[in-house]
């Protein structure tokens with residue numbers, strides 16, 4: 001059996017070799033001839049998986065090591081009898097930690113406390129719900145918008161987007177890209193929404209570029225009303241607007257979910273799904289794959305201020321390490337994808353043991369996802 005895997009999937013060659021012959025290939029574009037004798041295909045979000053890629057090929061299973069699935073025509077796969085699995089939630093923690101790093105940097109730059117702000121979360125799934133829990137642990141007021149969940153009658157208080165636009169100081173988007181239907185998100189942020197946004201707001205997009213009309217955002221950022229934007233995703237990728245990159249406070253190359261843990265979970269989730277699909281079910285504990293982190297333990301004295309939290313989280317991940325290189329290379333062909341392919345190892349907060357002498361601090365840090373302990 002031949003299994004094609006995207007070369008940007010850590011641990012894929014090692015794991016899938018347990019099940020067949022593995023070939024690692026670039027995902028953008030995927031080499032067509034490699035598909036001619038492939039039984040299974042494991043991709044990331046850069047590969048469009050549809051009839052034009054797979055019709056007439058022997059592929060019987062597609063896995064995507066990603067949370068988003070807008071690059072996959074799952075209806076066509078089902079009609080062609082091809083098995084499919086994604087990796088829901090694999091990198092949700094990484095995105096949350098990206099958002100926290102961004103917000104605490106902006107708080108320091110602009111002289112505010114996150115606790116004094118209201119954060120509007122649009123899309124309260126794997127990312128949005130974890131972000132909400134961590135913000136609440138810090139005492140930050142949140143407003144949630146998730147019409148599909150509201151319509152399903154899920155527990156929780158969900159608000160219309162208009163209320164968040166009017167009231168939230170920070171809007172952060174974590175929806176799928178839905179091109180149509182009752183919950184369409186394509187250009188959810190458009191010129192009209194941006195015009196209604198009061199001054200001095202922060203807008204974060206770490207879901208899909210097309211959720212925000214990038215031309216309208218550039219216009220808004222070029223106007224007189226103060227608006228701060230953080231973009232991890234762009235319309236289009238990889239050829240983002242250089243003018244827009246210049247205007248955003250933080251700009252990165254679609255790496256919000258790129259913690260080592262997040263990428264490894266993506267690989268193990270599709271590996272487990274495929275092993276099940278072929279009747280050889282296997283599970284892979286994440287700890288069996290991951291190396292020791294660069295910083296494993298620190299001690300922390302006293303109460304937790306936001307300034308201290310900023311310094312602590314940046315021992316693990318500081319989003320500016322990803323903003324600078326994008327500004328350096330943006331516009332040069334191939335460089336956006338290179339930043340993603342040769343991504344410097346990044347860990348999640350849970351990799352850091354924090355020994356505290358203050359019980360409240362230890363408790364808050366645990367709720368934030370650190371491995372905290374009281375001395």
Ligand SMILES: NC(=O)c1ccc[n+]([C@@H]2O[C@H](COP(=O)([O-])OP(=O)(O)OC[C@H]3O[C@@H](n4cnc5c(N)ncnc54)[C@H](O)[C@@H]3O)[C@@H](O)[C@H]2O)c1
Pocket residue numbers: 067068069088089091092095122123124125126127128145146147148149174175176177178183184185206207208232233254255256257258
């Ligand atoms: N930048 C990155 O590296 C990165 C990493 C992970 C995920 N993502 C993107 O972020 C998206 C969200 O990730 P997730 O893991 O939380 O997905 P998820 O499917 O768990 O959650 C998405 C939530 O959005 C809600 N939603 C759908 N339509 C909506 C609408 N019109 N308005 C408001 N809410 C709506 C859904 O009901 C769901 O609760 C993914 O679909 C993916 O495209 C990006």
Ligand SMILES: O=C(O)[C@H](O)[C@H](O)COP(=O)(O)O
Pocket residue numbers: 008044045046065066067068069091254257340
């Ligand atoms: O949807 C996701 O999971 C992320 O956007 C994804 O991880 C982005 O990384 P890529 O798959 O493009 O490597």
